[in-house]
Amino acid sequence: MNNREIKEFIELNSNQKYREFSESLSAAGSYPMKGVRLPVLRDLARRIVREDGIRALSSLSDDCFEEVLLQGFVIGYSKMPMADRIPYINDYINKSDSWNLIDSFVSTVKPGKKEREVLWNYLDYIKYSDRPFTVRFVLVMMLNSYLDDEHIDEVLRYTGSVQSDHYYVNMAQAWLLATAYIKYGNKVDRILERGTLNKFTHNKTIQKAIESYRISDEDKERLRGMRI
Numbered sequence: 736m737n738n739r740e741i742k743e744f745i746e747l748n749s750n751q752k753y754r755e756f757s758e759s760l761s762a763a764g765s766y767p768m769k770g771v772r773l774p775v776l777r778d779l780a781r782r783i784v785r786e787d788g789i790r791a792l793s794s795l796s797d798d799c800f801e802e803v804l805l806q807g808f809v810i811g812y813s814k815m816p817m818a819d820r821i822p823y824i825n826d827y828i829n830k831s832d833s834w835n836l837i838d839s840f841v842s843t844v845k846p847g848k849k850e851r852e853v854l855w856n857y858l859d860y861i862k863y864s865d866r867p868f869t870v871r872f873v874l875v876m877m878l879n880s881y882l883d884d885e886h887i888d889e890v891l892r893y894t895g896s897v898q899s900d901h902y903y904v905n906m907a908q909a910w911l912l913a914t915a916y917i918k919y920g921n922k923v924d925r926i927l928e929r930g931t932l933n934k935f936t937h938n939k940t941i942q943k944a945i946e947s948y949r950i951s952d953e954d955k956e957r958l959r960g961m962r963i
Contacts, residue, residue, distance in 0.1 A: 736783050738794050745801050748775050757835070764833030766800040773839060776801060780808030789813040789823065797830060804836055811843030817850035821857050828861075828872045834903045837868050841875045855881065862893060867901040874907035882915050887922065891915065895926040898933070905936040913943030920954055927961050938962055 736744070746769065754770025783791040783805075791809045795802050810823040824844065831837050846854045854876070862873045874897070877890045894911050897904065916923045923944075927937060941958045944950055950958075 736786065736791075736794060738796060741779075741783070741794060741802065741805070742798075744779060745769050745771055745799065748772075760835075764800070764831075764836065766797065766803055766832075766836075768800040771801045773804075776805055777808055777843075780805050780812055784809055784812045789815060792823070800833075800836070803830065804839060807831075807836065807840035808843055811840065811845075817846055817853040820844075821853070824857070825861075828869050829866075831868050831872070833868070834871060834906075837872050838875055841872065841879055844876070846880060851880065855886065867899060867904045870897060870899065870901075870904050871907045874904070874911050878907070878911040878914055882911075882918065887915065887919055891919070891922055891926060895929070895931050900933070905933065906939065908932065908936045909939035909943055912940040913947065916940075916944045916954075917947060917949045920950070924961075927958075930963070934963055 748771045749769040750772065751770055753772060754768050757770065758768055780791075783794065787794070789809065791813075792806055795806050795809070797803055807827050810820060810827055813820075827840060828837070831840070844854075858873050858876060858881075861869055864870055864873075874894060877886070877894070881887075881890050890911070894908055897908055899905060912923050912926065923940075926932065927940065930937070932940065941962055944958055945955045
């Protein structure tokens with residue numbers, strides 16, 4: 736498909752109510768949103784990847800939210816070694832300016848066993864970026880793929896050290912820590928006890944952990960007493 740055909744597909748599948756709902760969540764950042772649902776975009780991305788592979792990126796512009804997100808899906812679905820994928824990932828996150836562009840992309844990038852360290856090294860390279868949505872990418876990717884015994888200490892060290900007043904960074908920190916609490920509660924407790932998180936992130940971590948059905952009532956009661 737060429738760019739004209741892709742734009743026609745997007746217009747044909749746009750939904751005003753869905754666009755208004757998504758815009759109310761500030762999902763689109765600076766890119767105008769047409770209102771195409773994610774499953775429809777994913778199906779389109781798989782189709783154009785089958786036809787053209789990573790070359791499909793040349794048929795996509797930055798004219799709207801949907802085309803930018805399609806770029807992320809193409810990068811995620813195209814078959815290539817992770818080392819070859821990294822430059823495309825880097826280009827994508829550098830143009831992403833909303834949580835939706837980041838989170839939907841992260842859920843599409845699923846490193847295999849032999850690829851995990853390549854992606855981990857890339858996260859290590861970019862994790863001190865001053866761009867909030869790059870930091871969110873790092874945090875959500877760690878959450879999705881690196882909450883394991885091998886990486887947990889570095890994941891928590893980094894997450895506990897991030898200092899930001901950006902809402903979507905703070906929410907990603909809290910989301911990661913609350914999820915990590917399920918398996919590594921003692922380690923997360925130490926972060927909360929040190930008091931290195933800002934008040935919002937500290938309390939949001941506790942809130943999200945308390946909402947989890949996978950954390951014991953005893954731990955939840957202790958967490959309630961750690962609010963600040």
